[in-house]
Every structure is written in C-alpha cells, then in structure tokens.
Amino acid sequence: MRRFFKHNSLSIVFLVLFLAALCGQAIAGHADFNDRADSHGDPTISLARYVVSSDFGASVMENWQSEYLQFTMFILLTVWLLQRGSPESKELHQTGLESDEDQKVGPHAPPNSPRWAKVEGIRRTIYENSLVLVMTTFWLGTWLAQSLTGVVQYNADQLDHQEDPVSWSQYLRTADFWENTLENWQSEFLAVGSMAILAVYLRQRGSPESKPVGAPHSATGVEG
Amino acid sequence: MRAKPVLCACLLALGLPGCGTASREHDAAAVAKRFHAALGSGDGQAACAELNPETAAKLEDQEKKPCEEAILSLELPKGGTVADTRVYLTSAFSTLAGGGVDFLDEAPDGWEVSSAGCRPTTPEQPYECELEG
Numbered sequence: 001m002r003r004f005f006k007h008n009s010l011s012i013v014f015l016v017l018f019l020a021a022l023c024g025q026a027i028a029g030h031a032d033f034n035d036r037a038d039s040h041g042d043p044t045i046s047l048a049r050y051v052v053s054s055d056f057g058a059s060v061m062e063n064w065q066s067e068y069l070q071f072t073m074f075i076l077l078t079v080w081l082l083q084r085g086s087p088e089s090k091e092l093h094q095t096g097l098e099s100d101e102d103q104k105v106g107p108h109a110p111p112n113s114p115r116w117a118k119v120e121g122i123r124r125t126i127y128e129n130s131l132v133l134v135m136t137t138f139w140l141g142t143w144l145a146q147s148l149t150g151v152v153q154y155n156a157d158q159l160d161h162q163e164d165p166v167s168w169s170q171y172l173r174t175a176d177f178w179e180n181t182l183e184n185w186q187s188e189f190l191a192v193g194s195m196a197i198l199a200v201y202l203r204q205r206g207s208p209e210s211k212p213v214g215a216p217h218s219a220t221g222v223e224g
Numbered sequence: 225m226r227a228k229p230v231l232c233a234c235l236l237a238l239g240l241p242g243c244g245t246a247s248r249e250h251d252a253a254a255v256a257k258r259f260h261a262a263l264g265s266g267d268g269q270a271a272c273a274e275l276n277p278e279t280a281a282k283l284e285d286q287e288k289k290p291c292e293e294a295i296l297s298l299e300l301p302k303g304g305t306v307a308d309t310r311v312y313l314t315s316a317f318s319t320l321a322g323g324g325v326d327f328l329d330e331a332p333d334g335w336e337v338s339s340a341g342c343r344p345t346t347p348e349q350p351y352e353c354e355l356e357g
Contacts, residue, residue: 041278043314043331053313156313159327162339162350165310165317 022060026051029059040160054152058180061146066184068139074192075132084220085200087211088192091221103128143181150177245311248330252316253309255335256326264303268292276329276336279357298354300341325351 005012026047033055034044050056080096083089094102101108105128109118116127126133147168154176155165171177195209200217203224204210210224255274262270272280272291280291287294307321316328316335327339341354 037314042329045314055313152312155310156315159312159315159317162327162342162353163348164344164351165312 025059026056029056042160054149054156057149058146058153061142061149062180062184065139065142065146065181066188068135068142069185070188070192072132072135072139073189075135082220083196083200085217086196086220087199087209087223088196089220094221146180147172147177150180248311249309249316252311252328252330252335253306253318255328255337256306256309256318256320259326259337259340260301260304260320263296263300266296268294268296271295274337276331276338276357279336279338279355282357283355295355298341300354327351327353327357329357 030045030047030050033050033053036042037044045053078089081089082092082095084092097103100106104110104113105117105124106120114127116123118124151166151168151171154171154174158165166174199210202210203213203215205213206224208223211219211222212224215222215224259271259274262268262274269292272295275283275291275295283294284291287297301320301322301324304320304322307319309316309318311330314330316330318326318328320326323343324340325342325344326337327342328335329338330336337355338357339351339353339355342351343353345352
C-alpha cells in the first residue's frame with residue numbers, strides 16, 4: 001500500500017486538491033448565488049440544491065473546458081512547434097511526427113510496449129493519437145456542457161429582467177457565452193506560454209518540468 | 225431543444241443539471257393556471273394566494289386597496305390554459321394560450337407569480353406587465 005501511494009503520489013495529491021477546491025468552489029459559489037438572489041429579491045436555495053444547479057455547473061464546466069483545450073493544444077502543437085532552450089519543447093531537430101524507430105512502434109517496439117504500439121493499421125494510428133483524441137473529446141464535451149448550463153443561467157437572468165429567454169443556438173451567439181469562453185482560454189494560453197519561456201531561464205531543482213540546474217539556457221528538450 | 229433527451233443522457237454521466245426540469249415546469253404551469261382560473265372565477269383571494277408577497281404588497285401600495293380587490297381590477301387574462309412553461313434555475317416563464325406571459329419565482333414553498341399579463345415591447349427589451357413584481 002505504501003509503495004502504491006509513493007508510486008502514484010502525484011495523481012493522488014492532485015485528486016485530493018481537486019476535490020478540496022471543488023468543495024470550496026461549491027461553498028463560495030453557493031454564498032455568492034444567495035447574495036445575488038437576496039439583492040434581486042429572489043428566493044435563496046440550499047447548498048444541496050446549488051450543486052446540482054446550472055449556475056454551479058456552468059462555473060465548473062467553463063473552467064474544465066479551457067483546461068482540456070490547453071492540454072489538447074499543447075500536446076498537438078508541441079509536435080511541430082519549438083521553443084529553443086525550453087524543457088517543454090522537443091529538441092530542434094525533432095520537429096514533426098518523428099520516425100517509427102524513434103517512436104518505438106511496429107518492428108521497433110520493445111517487448112514490453114503497449115500492444116497497439118506493436119501492431120500495424122488503424123489500431124496503431126488510434127493509439128498513436130490517443131492522448132490528443134481523449135483530451136479533445138473531454139474539451140468538446142465540457143465545452144458543450146458549459147453551453148448547456150450557461151444558457152440556463154443566462155435565461156434565469158433574462159427572466160429576472162423580464163426579458164425573453166433564448167434558445168441554445170441563440171446563446172452560442174451571445175457575448176455572455178464568448179466572454180465566459182475566452183476569459184478562460186486567454187489564461188490557459190498565457191500559462192503555457194509563460195511556462196515554455198520561463199523554463200528557458202529559470203530552474204526548479206528536482207522537477208521534471210525544469211532543466212537540470214546547471215544546464216545551459218540553450219539546452220532544449222532536457223528534463224531535470 | 226429536440227436533442228434534449230439525448231443530451232440529458234450524456235450529461236447525466238457528469239452529474240450535470242439541466243435534466244429533470246419537467247416536474248418543475250409542470251408545477252410552475254399549475255400555479256399560473258390556478259392564478260388565471262381564480263381571476264376567471266372572480267376569486268381575488270385565491271389569485272393573491274398565488275402571488276409573490278412582494279408583488280402583492282406592491283399592488284396594494286399602488287392601488288390603495290387590499291390585494292383581493294386590486295387584483296380583480298387589473299386587465300389580466302381570466303381563465304384559459306398555459307401553452308408553454310420554461311424553468312431556468314429558480315425563475316419560470318409561462319406563455320398563455322390566449323396570449324400574454326407570466327413570470328414566476330420559486331420560493332421554498334413552491335412557485336409564485338411575480339409578474340403577470342406581460343406583453344412584449346420591442347426586441348431585446350423587457351416585457352411590459354399589467355401586474356409588475
């Protein structure tokens with residue numbers, strides 16, 4: 001058991017942090033919802049009711065979709081784009097999908113490779129792209145969920161102001177949907193870009209996200 | 225949304241809201257129907273019982289008479305059926321078959337009419353309501 005926790009401590013700790021932050025968001029969001037309801041003369045709701053509401057759902061989903069977009073873009077673009085000196089980048093001569101030998105697929109796959117890395121055809125193609133396929137699916141799914149919960153939240157506000165509710169397709173053309181989407185996208189792209197360039201010059205001893213402390217600034221695609 | 229049942233099935237896996245509003249829409253529609261039925265039968269007290277307390281108080285203040293008398297003097301649809309009701313969080317929007325719209329809010333004890341006898345004005349502008357909440 002101890003070995004299990006040690007070997008999986010990264011995912012376990014982040015899972016715990018995620019759950020704690022989600023609970024905290026629910027509590028703070030519930031308080032904020034009821035504050036706004038009070039000031040509009042609307043009835044307040046319980047925490048149990050709030051966590052299954054579209055208000056909470058939209059807040060969660062708009063953040064999730066941007067995180068999965070960030071990973072989708074980062075995984076995909078780092079195949080072809082380079083950042084000299086960054087540990088987030090491949091080495092300068094490695095741009096593109098690389099050779100089968102470098103990627104250890106087909107006849108070049110060692111005995112303990114995943115099964116679909118050894119085979120030919122559609123299964124290997126799917127496996128070769130499985131990470132971006134899954135991330136893209138999560139991104140599009142959570143973005144859809146953001147839009148479906150967002151339209152309910154938007155329409156509740158419309159009714160509060162005695163205005164017509166809108167359909168889902170109309171909501172996709174509103175400034176509200178795009179503001180909520182883009183305010184999250186910009187922060188994700190900023191975070192990735194910052195990390196790519198800061199890691200050229202700065203170090204964190206012991207982290208695989210950093211180059212070794214003594215590695216030159218020009219060293220690209222090396223981990224600490 | 226025609227695709228709503230399919231989308232709801234997908235979203236249930238994520239435990240998301242948006243599904244299961246059918247019973248709440250039915251409850252809100254029932255309140256709107258009772259309100260207009262009470263007006264149709266001249267029962268001002270029953271009609272005021274379906275109102276949001278703030279709306280009732282505002283009506284009494286404006287008309288300078290008890291709610292059950294004031295409500296019957298307004299030009300509100302009497303009787304009729306509710307053609308469609310939509311629920312969004314704790315707000316609802318009921319369209320009457322004979323024309324006009326009611327706005328409702330969900331209180332701890334159930335739905336209450338907050339504005340009634342509402343007609344559209346210009347696009348993207350608020351409705352004008354005979355009974356304002």
